[in-house]
Amino acid sequence: MSLAPLKMKRLALSAGVALAFAVSAPAFADESVPQNDLLNATLWMQKSVEYKGNVLGTFALARIRLDEALADKSWTALPEMQDAAKVSDMPTAIILDCDETILDNNLYEAHLVKDGTDFSPKEWTAYVNSEQTTAMPGAVEFTQYAASKGVKVFYITNRTKEEESATATNMEKLGFPMGGNVDTLLTKGEKEEWGSPKGSRDQLVAKDYRVLLMLGDNFSDFTDDYKGTLEERQAVFEKAQSHWGKDWLVLPNPEYGSFESAPFLSDYKLSADERRKKKIDALDGWTPKN
Known part of the structure; x- marks a missing residue:
């Protein structure tokens, strides 16, 4: 038997397999998958048990x-801010941060990863105004428990005053106790002196209430001394050692925060690669022996 027909069959089979692979292969087979520093953190926060x-x-x-x-x-x-010897007769309160403490914004973070974009204040406001933010697991139940004990629940957030109305509506729909005739949602810029540091807003609450707990996901939710070098931040952390796990409780957030910008001292004039290089240089690594 001539080998020509057999060769023709093999060629036809090979061509068919190649065509089938080309049709079924994923779209990114011929393209590089974009790299994004948010990917693992967002996947963990959105999908992991x-x-x-x-x-x-x-x-x-x-x-x-x-x-x-x-x-x-x-x-x-x-x-x-408060004299422990004089607070016994004051009404009680707790102070909570909002984003990634009681409010879960992983729809927005996943958008940044999937669409390959960076944080945009204008786009963030549009997301806030869409009122699609969900609650952290257990957050509504905890705040309702505190309110049932007669504890006033204050939310100190760096969402802006322009975003306050949508935020309040979103939180009410989720079931968070709001302040009634007391303004308990204290936003950035709501008063002229209320910038990103939260100490002035903490002071406002501390003037009239005995503050029992602080909850947040970022160092800045607990102290205005959150900026500085890694060594300076560590020193502030150690000075506050008695608070951690007692009256200052931290939620995990590997996506963003002052931890991420500390290695490059919040210098966002640096390129993304320059910032990434400084973060890598800040790491302490094991060196294998030859």
């Missing part, structure tokens, strides 16, 4: 600490 477990655990601890604080009339999370 480990993240949900971390958040639920933090709010479970918050209930325990709240009960302890209510039983101790000298307990205050802001001793530099």
